Amino acid sequence: MAEQKIGIIMNGVTGRMGTNQHLIRSIVAIREQGGVSLANGDKLIPDPILVGRNSNKLEALAKTYNIERWSTDLDEAMKDSFNQIYFDSQTTVRRAEGIRQAIKAGKHIYCEKPTATSVEESLELAKLARDAGVKNGVVQDKLFLPGLLKLKRLIDAGFFGKILSVRMEFGYWVFEGDWQEGQRPSWNYREEDGGGIIVDMFAHWRYVIDNLFGPIRTVSCLGATHISERIDEQGEKYQCTADDAAYGTFELDGGIVVQANSSWAVRVNRDDLLTIQVDGTEGSAVAGLRDCKTQHRVNTPKPVWNPDIENPHDFQAQWEEVPDNQFFDNGFKVQWELFLKHIVEDQPFEWDLLEGAKGTQLSDLGLQSWKERRWLDVPELKI
Structure with a gap:
């Protein structure tokens, strides 16, 4: 059994939902259980970089939950090829911009909903991800x-x-x-x-x-x-x-x-x-x-x-x-595990950006x- 690490840009985790459900009860919990079991017997270990605008909050979260990486520079995190996934739990009005940037950088997308402030913008994001060939998913906890x-x-x-x-x-x-x-x-x-x-x-x-x-x-x-x-x-x-x-x-x-x-x-x-x-x-x-x-x-x-x-x-x-x-495990954690397997093993994952656009519609x-x-x-x- 070997360990594989996967870099995840987590943008917006200083908010209530981002901290409690996505960081603590999902990513930290997955790390503490030893990762996600893959079909070949390996363990997939999420390696997040916490990104946001408040350095004090980011540093405190990282220290509390033994996260090695945090940054207020989203551009630098996007440039790092180790980071394969971009996750967004910012406020809705900021989400589309971050997703567009991540798609352009070739990152796989996982995000909270609503995916955008209008159905037209939500559909645009789904089309951009499809055309770029990046895998994508929306939280449907x-x-x-x-x-x-x-x-x-x-x-x-x-x-x-x-x-x-x-x-x-x-x-x-x-x-x-x-x-x-x-x-x-x-x-x-x-x-x-x-x-x-x-x-x-x-x-x-x-x-x-x-x-x-x-x-x-x-x-x-x-x-x-x-x-x-x-x-x-x-x-x-x-x-x-x-x-x-x-x-x-x-x-x-x-x-x-x-x-x-x-x-x-x-x-x-x-x-x-x-x-x-x-x-x-x-x-x-x-x-x-x-x-x-x-x-x-x-x-x-x-x-x-x-x-x-x-x-x-x-x-x-x-x-x-x-x-x-x-x-019954935490619903956010269960969906995170399914999405990680989708990225690494190409396991089915039906809750994509188009499904997110239906919610906005x-x-x-x-x-x-x-x-x-x-x-x-x-x-x-x-x-």
């Missing part, structure tokens, strides 16, 4: 959540019969920053900085819906800015110019109706921050981030509407948990639907 993997298991087993409808509830209360510090960055609430929950979450809903339930054919969306004023990281008051809630309806192939509510201004009274209820002719299921519960047709209770008496049903107790039956259509107050078709994307 929710497909690897334990709850959604259990839901996929049910779908593949035919548990639901004919799927009729899907209801997705996502969100939580993000503090305004006055009496409690906000738990999301302030740029999320400024349209001019690439913020907004439609831009953020519709990219997720696109790949979740497409991969689990089928292609989206039409969309209707109503957005809202429920909280108009917040306090930023410097303690300064600012006006919220981006949407913090979105109420979407999607029609899929076969007539499946999906309702997806997303909000950073909602208090949680459900099993998890994200719940997905699927109702079918033979049974129903509710999936969260890690758990999934079912109710089969033969176990469905028969409630009768009668507000004059106390409710005789304990509805929550009438559902059955889907067992784990396997080990749905975000654009959601914003347009809100503005024009009408249903819109979702055309097929090609490059």
